[in-house]
Amino acid sequence: MLTPRFELSQTEDELTIVIHAPYANIKDTVIHIDGTDFRFYSTPYYLRLNLPGEIEETDASTGDYDCEKGDFKLKLSKVHKGEYFENLDMITTLLAPSKKQKNIVPVIEVISNPCVTTNEYVDKENESNEDKDDTNNINDNGDEWYTKQIPVSEDIYSLQSPKYGFANKISGALSAFENAWIKEIIDLPLPDKTLVEDRKKLRENDEIKSFNEQHYMADFVETDCLELYLSYECEWEKLVQADISFNDTEKDILKELPNKEYLLDDNEMKIALFSMVDILFASCYNCRTTLGENTVESCWTINKLSSTLSWFQNFSNMNDVILSCIRRSLCYPLIRNWDLAIRVFQDVKKVIKLGKKYILKRFCEIYKLFNNSYEPRYILNQLYIQDYLIWLQHVQNYRIEELNLLLENIIPTKEELDLDLTKIEEAIYMVQNEDLVIENELYTLPNDLEKLIISNDNKTYVNINSRISPLTTDSDSDSDSDSSSSSSTTSSNSSSSSSNNYNSNSNCTSNNSTLNMD
Incomplete structure (x- = not known):
């Protein structure tokens, strides 16, 4: 069965559900409504929604089908008039099954049968296992398969193993991949063995080695091409929060995601939020330097500029996040300019002010880019981006608003980057002044020759x-x-x-x- 695209909107008294099912068999269409449970069936489509409020079918309810668009439009009444349904755009959350309270009953586990001797019990157990093998690993009910289980190495589950991934909750996930393959997308050497506290030092050393003074000086002097990127008006500069909506591609991504619950403590919540800002900076830089049109280098740019994605970096404060982003933007991409980095920093502020729905749109774009990347960046989707797409639909709005306050209080300086940018720029000004003196002397030379x-x-x-x-x-x-x-x-x-x-x-x-x- 296929899960169709759908849209939800509401008034004070009604909930409108639009279901895009162009190949549906209208004759066998079935709609079921029970409180917060809504179900739609029309071969080959099946949709089940867990709504944030109760609805019912009344005389005022209507439904029609647009043959040209292939859309079912259903208007259903709210049980409690005037109730506001929250998060109607959070598709993955709506597709999750409803939670029902289960009665907790004592569970009795039979460890052994005291009436049977140990040898007899083992013999019967072996005979039972042989019978299962003879029936093609199917039990008596025929609905479960039994396969041979291979125990996983203990060091993968060791509490001492380095963690990475969303909210720093994954370990041992890359042990099965070849190092040469992983190095194409991850700069961190031996991610399953390098300790978390060593990553920052290794990353900063790599950034200092990669920083090129001549490249920075060239971009500092040649301001003509830079003006094009500084003056470009990105999508988020023209949007207002009320006008944000998901397109069809984004809806397809969200509806295919599994539903998860994330129980994060305060420290894990900070790690997730700070890393989200780090990834958004890379995304905004890519958008501004490509003038809104992604290129074949877009995947590399986002991957490389984000310390979270390339070094599995965890941040303890927001100032470190922004400094890391700016440093990397001056070390690796094609355009390395301080003014451009600060402009991208302002872009990040604007994106976060638009709320979690627009942040979801940015992450959907990254998810799509990584899935279509020539390098194995789908791994980064599995480690980070997919979890962000699910978690952001559940996160409280005040968590995002708190980031705005943190970002407004941050004013990065060139001295904090430890790249000697101030000295480099002073040297550039001195050379420019000397060139100006020489130019003036050459300009007055013809007049001096006349007095020779x-x-x-x-x-x-x-x-x-x-x-x-x-x-x-x-x-x-x-x-x-x-x-x-x-x-x-x-x-x-x-x-x-x-x-x-x-x-x-x-x-x-x-x-x-x-x-x-x-």
Whole structure:
């Protein structure tokens, strides 16, 4: 039987259920209503809902079928008029069977039959086991199968084994996988043997080794391409909480999930919430740097930027979560910029303010990406994402609201990252200032060349406004003085002749714009 897609909405007096069943056989459609229990059957579809409030079929109840869309639309009356049904969007919760209180009765366990000796009891037990093997491992009722059970190694269930996974509750899950295969998605070496307290130190050492100063400097200087990502308006910036709804793909994911209950203590609750923020940062970074269109690198980006998914990191406070996210965004992806990391941090705040329903949508996208990944990232779905999709449907809203208060009080600084970002940026500014001085000097060089003084033999010429004028030297002065004392007339004629000759040469030089230095 197939579980169809469905939507629920309500008014003060009615509950509306829309069931998408395009291949249903309308003739054999059966609808059953009993308090909070709603059942729909129409070959090949079967749907059972455990509603948060009681409904009933009355004269005001209606039902119709849209042949074009393949939708059943049922309007049913609420037993208690004006009652508000909570969590009608939490699909996995609605599909869970109702819980009924069972009477607790004493259970008697027969350890052995005192009327039969030990040897006789063992012989009869062996004969019974042989009979079961002869009947193809089926018991007398024919509804249970018996298979040979292989005991699991004790170290897997040891209390000392390192834990990981959702709320840090799983151990030994990766022991059956080859290390070379696991390394494609997990940076933590030997996840089933590395202690939880050692993971943070190993992760930070790896981040310091991976940090590339030249890459950071290049992204710091080249701001033109960065502006495109900073100015991009993501989906969550245009949404309001009342308009959020699941699409068909998200509904298909949620309705296929098993229903679980999570009994978390305060410490486990913090681990789950902090890791959720860590994963959301990676998702928001991917969305902003791909401009909302996932690429073949999206799986890698989310996996790599999240310390939870790549290092099985547990966080004790929110400040460590944000610092870890920013550090990794400056060490691994293609675009490594402080302003971009801070912008993504603001994105995380906006996503969480939209509530757990929109957070579920973000995790549905991650779940789909990991399932379709070429690398074995479906393992991360089994360890983390699937449990988050189930748990978020049950978590109280005030838990999410508490995260908003924690995030608003966090102001990350570059010094806290231990990557010497401040020194790197100061070096960049110094180089930029030196380049500016050199550029200014090159800009004024043509003007300085126009004032260049050129010497030729005993005469010196100065280029002023594209005209050359002679400067009198000491030897010329002495020669003129001697000539003046011997014959003033001759000196005057000679000076006049020399002046005329000079003007002739000057005009020639000015016209040709060339000086002969020979």
